[in-house]
Amino acid sequence: MMRLLLALLIVANVVSALLVVFARHEHRQLFVQLNKLQRERDELNIEFGRLQLEQATWAESNRIDQVARERIGMKFPEGAETVVIRP
Amino acid sequence: MTGRKPHRPTRSGPLDRVLGERGRGGGFDRLVEGIGERFARAREDRGSRGNKPRGRSAQFNLRNRLILVGGSLGLCAIALVGRALDLQVISNDFYRQQGDARSLREIPIPTSRGMITDRNGEPLAVSTPVESIWGNPKELAKNPERLPELAKALGVSRDELTRKLAQRAGKEFMYLKRRINPDEARKILAHKVPGVFSQREFRRFYPQGEAMAHVLGFTNIDDRGQEGLELAFDHELRGKPGTKRVIRDGAGRIVENVDLVQSAEPGKDLTLTLDRRIQYLTYRELRRALVDTGASSASAVVLDIETGEVLAMANLPTYNPNLLSAGNRDTHRNRALTDVVEPGSTMKPITVAAALNAGAVKPTTLVNTTPGWMPNGRYRITDTHNNGVLTVTGVITKSSNVGAAKLALPLPNDYYYNFIRGFGYGQKPNSGFPGESSGLLAPPSRWSGTTKATMSYGYGLSATPMQIAMAYAAMANGGKLIQPTFVKGQRNEARQVLEPAVAGEIMRMMQTVTEPGGTAKQAAILGYHVAGKTGTTRKFSATGGYSRKYVSLFAGVVPVEKPRFSMVVVVSEPDPTKRGYYGGSVSGPVFRNVMDGALRLMDVAPDDIETWLAVQAAAEAKRLKQNGGKPSGPVVPVATQTVASPPPIAASALVQGGAR
Numbered sequence: 229m230m231r232l233l234l235a236l237l238i239v240a241n242v243v244s245a246l247l248v249v250f251a252r253h254e255h256r257q258l259f260v261q262l263n264k265l266q267r268e269r270d271e272l273n274i275e276f277g278r279l280q281l282e283q284a285t286w287a288e289s290n291r292i293d294q295v296a297r298e299r300i301g302m303k304f305p306e307g308a309e310t311v312v313i314r315p
Numbered sequence: 316m317t318g319r320k321p322h323r324p325t326r327s328g329p330l331d332r333v334l335g336e337r338g339r340g341g342g343f344d345r346l347v348e349g350i351g352e353r354f355a356r357a358r359e360d361r362g363s364r365g366n367k368p369r370g371r372s373a374q375f376n377l378r379n380r381l382i383l384v385g386g387s388l389g390l391c392a393i394a395l396v397g398r399a400l401d402l403q404v405i406s407n408d409f410y411r412q413q414g415d416a417r418s419l420r421e422i423p424i425p426t427s428r429g430m431i432t433d434r435n436g437e438p439l440a441v442s443t444p445v446e447s448i449w450g451n452p453k454e455l456a457k458n459p460e461r462l463p464e465l466a467k468a469l470g471v472s473r474d475e476l477t478r479k480l481a482q483r484a485g486k487e488f489m490y491l492k493r494r495i496n497p498d499e500a501r502k503i504l505a506h507k508v509p510g511v512f513s514q515r516e517f518r519r520f521y522p523q524g525e526a527m528a529h530v531l532g533f534t535n536i537d538d539r540g541q542e543g544l545e546l547a548f549d550h551e552l553r554g555k556p557g558t559k560r561v562i563r564d565g566a567g568r569i570v571e572n573v574d575l576v577q578s579a580e581p582g583k584d585l586t587l588t589l590d591r592r593i594q595y596l597t598y599r600e601l602r603r604a605l606v607d608t609g610a611s612s613a614s615a616v617v618l619d620i621e622t623g624e625v626l627a628m629a630n631l632p633t634y635n636p637n638l639l640s641a642g643n644r645d646t647h648r649n650r651a652l653t654d655v656v657e658p659g660s661t662m663k664p665i666t667v668a669a670a671l672n673a674g675a676v677k678p679t680t681l682v683n684t685t686p687g688w689m690p691n692g693r694y695r696i697t698d699t700h701n702n703g704v705l706t707v708t709g710v711i712t713k714s715s716n717v718g719a720a721k722l723a724l725p726l727p728n729d730y731y732y733n734f735i736r737g738f739g740y741g742q743k744p745n746s747g748f749p750g751e752s753s754g755l756l757a758p759p760s761r762w763s764g765t766t767k768a769t770m771s772y773g774y775g776l777s778a779t780p781m782q783i784a785m786a787y788a789a790m791a792n793g794g795k796l797i798q799p800t801f802v803k804g805q806r807n808e809a810r811q812v813l814e815p816a817v818a819g820e821i822m823r824m825m826q827t828v829t830e831p832g833g834t835a836k837q838a839a840i841l842g843y844h845v846a847g848k849t850g851t852t853r854k855f856s857a858t859g860g861y862s863r864k865y866v867s868l869f870a871g872v873v874p875v876e877k878p879r880f881s882m883v884v885v886v887s888e889p890d891p892t893k894r895g896y897y898g899g900s901v902s903g904p905v906f907r908n909v910m911d912g913a914l915r916l917m918d919v920a921p922d923d924i925e926t927w928l929a930v931q932a933a934a935e936a937k938r939l940k941q942n943g944g945k946p947s948g949p950v951v952p953v954a955t956q957t958v959a960s961p962p963p964i965a966a967s968a969l970v971q972g973g974a975r
Contacts, residue, residue, distance in 0.1 A: 281522060284522035289596075
């Protein structure tokens, strides 16, 4: 009886040791994956930031003002050109 | 070896020759002989010839010898196993540490600095990644033949690179090129020179450039805030770099990620109260004023009256935060918060408010300013011309120094001092901006006989443009003073510094300034009632006394009904030969142009439709006359006709009216 118990314990021990190895391996695998995804996320964030920057540069007030006035020939309506609508 | 008997005396081997006679028969010889004998015997046993063993071997006890040898070898083995056990299991710390130190590394995970946006979420400061090329001088020194190639790729001269490398010969790290475009970095790395690596860093970009430079400040090469709001909110913006544990091989490549020690916390984004569009407008108009008036510097502040939010703050001269040069730190100063000016006549509404608040006068009380001057100690207080008898309102409309002094003089010193101080003069505005100036306001104990009279029209005390804007916002806000803020969502507590009824009276008085007969008709905005006050002061010269240099101010609020914006424009040292030096003519137009745009951008309803209708009626009448008395119907076709006027004329008009 004791012998059976002992054998059982030994087997359990080996199994748990293997499970530890497996868990550790899995942990590393997942960590690698996590890192990869994080890097991907960072890349996307960075790309987003860069696009935002680009958009801000194109939409810079100075540029829009200039384009509107010089290229499209827009101007601000004078008082006489404005129609006041009474409620 | 076959056929050669090692110990035949007749044949002398090399060993015998070396040993000579002396060596023979010595212990060494015997040992050699003994071993030789054993070999010989073994050979003989294997062989079939059966030579008889020599008699001398009988002297050795073979068994004892084997035990001795086996025992000592066994002890050695036990010692080795014991030591191995000791190192591997019992006291393994040292070597484990050393081993880890060579392969396990904790490396930082870089984080980016938070973004700064304006009130509408438009980016004002963004960190984007750049690459920094670094080299290992030790490794580079091993391949000197690759250096010219590397120097060419880096774009530096070969001598310079060798010199730099020689300086850090013993080190393992040096920057070769910092903060370059990732594509450029990839090109350099493509040469695959051993010992050259790249590292990701972040660089800050400011899409608004010069227009926002002073408020935002900038960061240094390590991404730490150096000035402005970048410095004030450095802690929030910076974030925390994390660390992770990795296994590296001999070449420094990461073999495996082991563990996350601390996850990286990216910097928080900061939303400011500034409005990008109003800011740009302010900057543009200031720049135009600087060109038109030949002034040396200028500042402007726009505050939201109800909340104390700073909507715009611009200064000139300015700098490009994307392209910092070491020179001229003078341009880095946020003059609107750090530089003080004597507020001049912009102080008069506060003097009048003090008199009204004390109940000493009413808006209609008459003040005699004849003959346009009055004595004040050794000096004279003078007006630009003799205004005769004015009402209290008239004192502000005509900006009479004599009138202001006459209103202030009967007030008790302490009351007057505390009243001015209540509006924030002589105290830091506490906007959270680093390096704010508190201005100068002397307590009554340090007043001389003339101080109170000079203070009543804005001399003998100093304030920053921000402080003046704050005081005007308080008058427009029913007497509630709110400390300004740069962060959206932050509300500072309001403090009642003036009776609401008096605040309303002051607003109506200041409204006359921009109406016909006032000193700042240039600040009037079509469709809105504007309350404001001009100011012109002489600059204090370094040699003492007042110089011939002027400061032109305009402080105002719009619209008078339900005020929204308070704006102060300060133009320093305008060239008097260009557009004069009076606040109304120099700073007034800046105020009008910026506020006109801001009111439109922020959808503020006009409170003065009557003038608008009058203008429209006048235009209608003009058209009627052109059409020969025929009613022209709605305005719209005529408006299109105006737009359709020949482009060259329209273009020239644009240049005059638009950005220059």
